Amino acid sequence: MTNVVQLDSTNQTVEMTEAEELICQNGKEAWQRLKQTRDWGDWMLLGEALQVGRTWALAASKSNQPNGSRFNKEMGRWLDQCGFDDLDKSERSHLLKTMNNRDAIEKWRATLTTSALLKLNHPRRVFEKWQASTQPPKPKKASKAVTQSERIAELEGEVTGLREQVKERDEEAVDRDWKTNSGDPVEVIEALAALAYKGPQVESDKLDLVNLRFLIGWLRTLEARAKKGQPKAKKTVTAKPKAALAKRKAEAKRTGERAAAP
Numbered sequence: 001m002t003n004v005v006q007l008d009s010t011n012q013t014v015e016m017t018e019a020e021e022l023i024c025q026n027g028k029e030a031w032q033r034l035k036q037t038r039d040w041g042d043w044m045l046l047g048e049a050l051q052v053g054r055t056w057a058l059a060a061s062k063s064n065q066p067n068g069s070r071f072n073k074e075m076g077r078w079l080d081q082c083g084f085d086d087l088d089k090s091e092r093s094h095l096l097k098t099m100n101n102r103d104a105i106e107k108w109r110a111t112l113t114t115s116a117l118l119k120l121n122h123p124r125r126v127f128e129k130w131q132a133s134t135q136p137p138k139p140k141k142a143s144k145a146v147t148q149s150e151r152i153a154e155l156e157g158e159v160t161g162l163r164e165q166v167k168e169r170d171e172e173a174v175d176r177d178w179k180t181n182s183g184d185p186v187e188v189i190e191a192l193a194a195l196a197y198k199g200p201q202v203e204s205d206k207l208d209l210v211n212l213r214f215l216i217g218w219l220r221t222l223e224a225r226a227k228k229g230q231p232k233a234k235k236t237v238t239a240k241p242k243a244a245l246a247k248r249k250a251e252a253k254r255t256g257e258r259a260a261a262p
Helices: 018-034 040-061 067-084 089-100 102-110 112-119 125-133 145-182 185-198 209-228 239-260
Strands: 004-005 015-018
Touching: 015 018, 018 040, 040 067, 040 125, 067 239, 089 102, 102 125, 112 145
Parallel strands: none
Antiparallel strands: 004 015
């Protein structure tokens, strides 16, 4: 059996069953109690009444969605006539969202402690807490100290890499300078060997200051590469200086024998 309820003088009527009327009446009484004390059961009774009102407003406004000017007008009429006109719009919105997810929210509430339930008895807070519980946990942010430490280590690694690049370029520059300015370092070493055995009378264009300076740098480069275990320079002292040294010794021996002859 249904009752026809005329809401105002516009002759707009709505049909509600006795069960729906009872839900609205229970919701109205619950709303009066909620003004004095907050109880989750009363919020649910009020929410059920609002669901009835939303269904009526959709039919009265001939709307498919609970929004728009026509729906809002009819919903406002229902709230006024049924005693919910002083219900805050934000509370009404959160309560209807809660009713839309009631089953899931009630299951979630069943996992909470009594202390938590006593604190969470307003639809806005309950809905927000439940919604947050459905989201995947956010990754923890690294502490500022850890971030700075990692950045420092990263910068130190970059500095070390740059130093190695500079060192390699310096070594390449030494080899390049020999080829460009000094020719073959072996020839300079041979000239030094001749100077050691023949004395100051040796004249050579290889024994100028520039060649000697490059020779020292070249030898230091070889030493550094040997310490690092890297391959030696492509151009190294070969058997040529040994042959030259043997030649110089033989020449010196002959010179000594001639000087000793009567």
